Amino acid sequence: MKIFCSSFIVFITIFIGMDVYGQEWKQTNGPGSGFLRSITIDPKGTIFALSSYLHRSTDSGKSWEYILRSTGRLSISQVIAQPSGKLLAVVTPITYYFDYPTSGKIIASDDHGDSWDTVAVKGIELWQGSLGEIFTVDSTQALVRSTDDGISWKHIDTVGVQGKILFTTSDTAGHLFLITGQEPHLNSTYRSTDDGMSWSLIVNGLGGISNIAVSPMGTLIGYSDFKSSGDGFFRSIDGGRTWENDFIDYGINNANNVAINKFGNIIVGDWASTDDGKTWYHPFAVQNFVYLNKLCTAADPSGFFLGNSDSGITKFSLQDTNTIEQLYVPDQATASLVSHPSGNLVGFSYYDSSSIWYSNNNEKSWKLGKHDSVYSYFGAVYAVAIDSSYDILAGEGGHVIRSDDAGAIWTYVGPNLSSGRITAIAVDPSGHVFATTPAEGVFRSTDRGHTWDQLNKGITNRSLHSIAIHQNSDVYVGGYKTIYKTIDKGLNWTNLNTNFPLNAGNVTSMVVDTKGNIIAGIDSIGVWWSSDNGLTWKKRGTGLTATKINALVSTPIGKVFAGTDSGVFYLDTSATVWTAYSVGLTAINVLSLCRDNNGRLYAGTDASGVFSSIETFNLPPLGVENSSQVYTSSLGTIYPNPTSTTATIPFSLGEREYVMLDVTDALGRTVAVLADGMFDGGAHLVQFVTNGLAPGMYYVRIHSGSVNAVKPVVVSKE
Numbered sequence: 001m002k003i004f005c006s007s008f009i010v011f012i013t014i015f016i017g018m019d020v021y022g023q024e025w026k027q028t029n030g031p032g033s034g035f036l037r038s039i040t041i042d043p044k045g046t047i048f049a050l051s052s053y054l055h056r057s058t059d060s061g062k063s064w065e066y067i068l069r070s071t072g073r074l075s076i077s078q079v080i081a082q083p084s085g086k087l088l089a090v091v092t093p094i095t096y097y098f099d100y101p102t103s104g105k106i107i108a109s110d111d112h113g114d115s116w117d118t119v120a121v122k123g124i125e126l127w128q129g130s131l132g133e134i135f136t137v138d139s140t141q142a143l144v145r146s147t148d149d150g151i152s153w154k155h156i157d158t159v160g161v162q163g164k165i166l167f168t169t170s171d172t173a174g175h176l177f178l179i180t181g182q183e184p185h186l187n188s189t190y191r192s193t194d195d196g197m198s199w200s201l202i203v204n205g206l207g208g209i210s211n212i213a214v215s216p217m218g219t220l221i222g223y224s225d226f227k228s229s230g231d232g233f234f235r236s237i238d239g240g241r242t243w244e245n246d247f248i249d250y251g252i253n254n255a256n257n258v259a260i261n262k263f264g265n266i267i268v269g270d271w272a273s274t275d276d277g278k279t280w281y282h283p284f285a286v287q288n289f290v291y292l293n294k295l296c297t298a299a300d301p302s303g304f305f306l307g308n309s310d311s312g313i314t315k316f317s318l319q320d321t322n323t324i325e326q327l328y329v330p331d332q333a334t335a336s337l338v339s340h341p342s343g344n345l346v347g348f349s350y351y352d353s354s355s356i357w358y359s360n361n362n363e364k365s366w367k368l369g370k371h372d373s374v375y376s377y378f379g380a381v382y383a384v385a386i387d388s389s390y391d392i393l394a395g396e397g398g399h400v401i402r403s404d405d406a407g408a409i410w411t412y413v414g415p416n417l418s419s420g421r422i423t424a425i426a427v428d429p430s431g432h433v434f435a436t437t438p439a440e441g442v443f444r445s446t447d448r449g450h451t452w453d454q455l456n457k458g459i460t461n462r463s464l465h466s467i468a469i470h471q472n473s474d475v476y477v478g479g480y481k482t483i484y485k486t487i488d489k490g491l492n493w494t495n496l497n498t499n500f501p502l503n504a505g506n507v508t509s510m511v512v513d514t515k516g517n518i519i520a521g522i523d524s525i526g527v528w529w530s531s532d533n534g535l536t537w538k539k540r541g542t543g544l545t546a547t548k549i550n551a552l553v554s555t556p557i558g559k560v561f562a563g564t565d566s567g568v569f570y571l572d573t574s575a576t577v578w579t580a581y582s583v584g585l586t587a588i589n590v591l592s593l594c595r596d597n598n599g600r601l602y603a604g605t606d607a608s609g610v611f612s613s614i615e616t617f618n619l620p621p622l623g624v625e626n627s628s629q630v631y632t633s634s635l636g637t638i639y640p641n642p643t644s645t646t647a648t649i650p651f652s653l654g655e656r657e658y659v660m661l662d663v664t665d666a667l668g669r670t671v672a673v674l675a676d677g678m679f680d681g682g683a684h685l686v687q688f689v690t691n692g693l694a695p696g697m698y699y700v701r702i703h704s705g706s707v708n709a710v711k712p713v714v715v716s717k718e
Helices: none
Strands: 025-027 038-041 047-050 053-057 065-069 074-081 087-093 105-109 134-137 143-146 165-170 176-182 185-192 211-214 220-223 233-236 244-247 258-260 266-268 271-273 294-300 303-308 312-317 320-327 333-339 345-350 355-359 381-386 392-396 399-403 409-413 424-427 433-436 442-445 464-469 475-479 482-486 507-512 518-522 526-530 549-554 560-564 567-571 590-595 600-605 610-616 646-653 657-664 670-679 682-689 696-704 708-715
Touching (some): 038 074, 134 165, 165 211, 176 211, 211 258, 258 294, 333 381, 345 381, 424 464, 433 464, 464 518, 526 549, 560 590, 560 600, 567 590, 646 657, 646 696
Parallel strands (some): 038 294, 333 590, 381 424, 464 507
Antiparallel strands (some): 025 610, 038 047, 053 065, 087 105, 165 176, 266 271, 294 303, 303 312, 333 345, 381 392, 392 399, 399 409, 424 433, 518 526, 549 560, 600 610, 646 682, 657 696, 696 708
16 A cells, blocks of 8 residues: 555554553543532532532542432432531422422431431521531421531520521521521511520611621621612621621622631622621622522632532632633433534433533533523433434434534424434434334434424334434334334334343343444343344343443444443453443443544443543554454545544445545645555545645545545634
8 A cells, every 4th residue: 555645644543541540431521510509618628519419529629429319309409518527418309490398307427428317307408507506497397406517406495586487597606696587578687695595686787688697707797689678788796786788789699609718708699708798899790701690609718619500610719800710510410422523522411400511622611502592491302313414413302403513502403203202313324314202103304304204104112212223224213122123214114023032121222333233222131132134133241230221332343332220331242241341430320322433432421420431442453354344335424523633534445445535625626645545445544634724625535446425624723
């Protein structure tokens, strides 16, 4: 083989070895939560962030591990860290919309969240005092206090206090404070100087407030979280007897969220003070980021941690508001993943708020995808595919949505297909799109999803959950105890129940490997192979301990990966035992798997976001024919595309033959000759180096005895 251009570089990678710690996976920085409920920091600097799950970081938010999640009809609504380091959390029944829970229990952990025990008192909210006490209202609506981190509790007399107790705290002198009333009229604040034996209504300069914070200097800061109150901040330096109204404002956003560091710097809602509450200002107006919908706040000596509903956690110091650090709590349940040829990784999340996330910088950070319509939210997405135009198609509930920009903007296409959800989407070589549903069977679109036909001739069980497209264009769909096959693009279906396991459950995932084997993941009984186009089926491999096979990926070198409810497993081409491949995963329920053009695997978990594999799994060596694999001649997907430096161009040949591979500009002028000579049958990779080329559209052309094809590549600015 002759090489005529220095741009032609042999590019072979089969494995990148595991790092020195033996890790098989590393966590990406997301997708982060769209709704953080609270952030708390213990005395050792460990950060605990609560959304649908409780996560922990021991390195100032650079990495996170999942330690606790809401389950069933119960929700973790609050977590606090005591000065001793003990954690306490409130667990309440899930309520609808803005209903306030009426019952709950309190759990505690002495080992940084590794294990939890239920404490003796029930309550729906915890309040911390300045002397390390904990307050709550128990199931009898009585005020109780613990001075030993929740081990024992004592009632506090509230004779003379009118209204429902909404907030309790204590100052550094041991004075107790109660705020009572019914929302939104919070205008009664009481003070006790004798440990609750008697209470006095505060009338000296204090307006309607909902919270009281105590600074390290003992100063009391009172404020309201209702914009309509118009009272702003109140300040007391005599233990709460008299108050001054330090600032009149139209309102404070999210004033239930307060953080005070040891220097006396205070964040209340979207306001800050650096002089113990004497003056207040907006710190976020001068910062170099858009700050919206702050939900929670915490502080440690290194700075403030601000939970944002759109972009995770922002860390900054009031002394240096131009230097910020964006942190991500990777807590999303990522039901679907797809790697786009552009290099973007797109994840589809669900649970608290369904969302679409994409990363265009090697998973260093994630952005939220957006609707181009009036809709501001997404339904759950369990199915995704990429068509021949590199558009992404996804099943959002019963609808199909499309993105033509690698995951940033999404548009509804076509009608609603299912009263439930679309369970799988796949695109055949001719561009036909197939979608399965849990009750309506199979749908097909021949116009990129704009119109659909229901095609169920021969299908008797319409509860379908998976799709696989064979290299010969046959389509397979999997359902309960059966797989159907079509050889005429969905017009007729055949039930492939010959030798199918009688105890089969749902066929939840399917893939076709490079040899043309159909591989099916079946609930409770493992992974099954068919090497004769679905006529017969055989189970391969022992050692797969999972009961649910959520996703399957087959690599070009024949290795099959299974994402399961017990982690990730793989089976080599000639192996008879599945090998666990989960070192580094902090959540073992793997909902989705995909592989990018560089051969790297990505795993979407149900509690810890997305992980990437340390190893890569690429094509066989250049110019070496793989006798056990049959290749068809084709020009593969160019990646990355667009590119600013180098693009990788894959192609395959069915047999040894002459190949001309070059690149032209928009006027048809040749700008690079990448290959001109004989190539063995098999898979090949070449690199196109863009040095010296102007940004714009270029075209990669391959010409041989068996294939003539052209594909565009965009050269962008660096």
